Amino acid sequence: MSRAEEFEGLRPLLFSIAYRLLGSVGEAEDAVQETWLRWDASETRPASTRSFLAAVVTRISIDVLRSARVRREEYVGPWLPEPLLDDPYQDPERAAELAESVSMASLLLLERLSPLERAVFVLRDVFAFDFVEIASAVGRSQAACHQLAVRARRHMREERPRYEADGAERRRLAGRFLDALRTGNVEGLRQLLAADVRMAGDGGGRTPNWKPVLVGEAEVARVLGLLVPPLVRIGGAVRPREVNGQPGAILLDPRGRVLNVMALDLADGRVRAIRSVSNPDKLRHVGPVADAWAVFRETDQGRSPAERLGGAPG
Structure with a gap:
């Protein structure tokens, strides 16, 4: 050899x-x-x-x-x-x-x-x-x-974090979470999130972001319900995918370009943590990367006043 x-x-x-x-x-x-x-x-x-x-x-x-x-x-x-x-x-x-x-x-x-x-x-x-x-x-x-x-x-x-031990149960729980995410079912999301769930977003200062870390099922469900369904309405997609050995998803813009990759920590029948990477420098190996600001403007035009998060993202 x-x-x-x-x-x-x-x-x-x-x-x-x-x-x-x-x-x-x-x-x-x-x-x-x-x-x-x-x-x-x-x-x-x-x-x-x-x-x-x-x-x-x-x-x-x-x-x-x-x-x-x-x-x-x-x-x-x-x-x-x-x-x-x-x-x-x-x-x-x-x-x-x-x-x-x-x-x-x-x-x-x-x-x-x-x-x-x-x-x-x-x-x-x-x-x-x-x-x-x-x-x-x-x-x-x-x-x-x-x-x-x-x-x-x-x-x-x-x-060391705890994980849902059964692989089939992890996939079922992740599937229910992603279904609720696509449709903006905020109450359904809340029921699947742990009370102290944390959602962290890594945009590296280069993508729209209201808070780098959100805590609690009410706040996390509210923000997810405001961000993801408008993307789906304009033709974006939430694709289930294993991420770092755990259930997760890739969010795509209407042209099939990568917006972010989301990894889920699941334990005790709940989503305990969500980690979302949108920094374009960290996504180039996944596929063509979307212009997150352009997608934000496109989705924001379709939001009703009640759906707007308030304030400019940073």
Whole structure:
């Protein structure tokens, strides 16, 4: 097998490691490409190509994380991961860990860890690398990696989100929610939302947004009922889609271009969190991106005075 064939066989794993560390599809793809360039230029013949390449992509990702910290701190509004529609790496024996670790809720928890804690947790608890491999990847002793893993697990365990366990029930609940969303059934939405539901919107300051975070079923249902049905009336669409391993949807403008991607956290028969990404820079890998301001003006013309949210979005 050629080096290129070896690399291509491991590309899904390398992307999945990088994405969990970076929360960005574009940055993860860049990290994988840089890994290939280093591998192609290297004369090293490692005992394990998998371990070697995983270590390289991890180191590159850690460097990106450190350089991105200032950008994250200066980001306008809530920062959410770029939505991932399909995780290329599949391992039936670790399917549960893989699905949970790629959820937006888990990725946001990982954001609170240091780059080294994040790398050790992802390599050990998600992808089951041993501590010899991890120590080589992050440049720390095995004992130090054990301590990093303990701290990361404690933090993740304390705040780990709960999910609806049954996949069929998740799909049914998400389907009912999206049906109510399309039709503007505010009371139906309220019945499906947890009392303390939170809705966060990541537009990066580049799309219409009234409040970056909404809390409570009444406010979330009201705003969703005002925003989405007018879009559907002018020919837009709400397409169910798994997002980051959880139920979600893609909202499209009348020309089929992507407006935003919405991920749902479901537990105890209710929608507990909604995370909506509309920053166009975070959607280009999903498909052609809509002009959100133009769509807002088009939908706003069809709203009655009673339907207007009041005030200009910002």
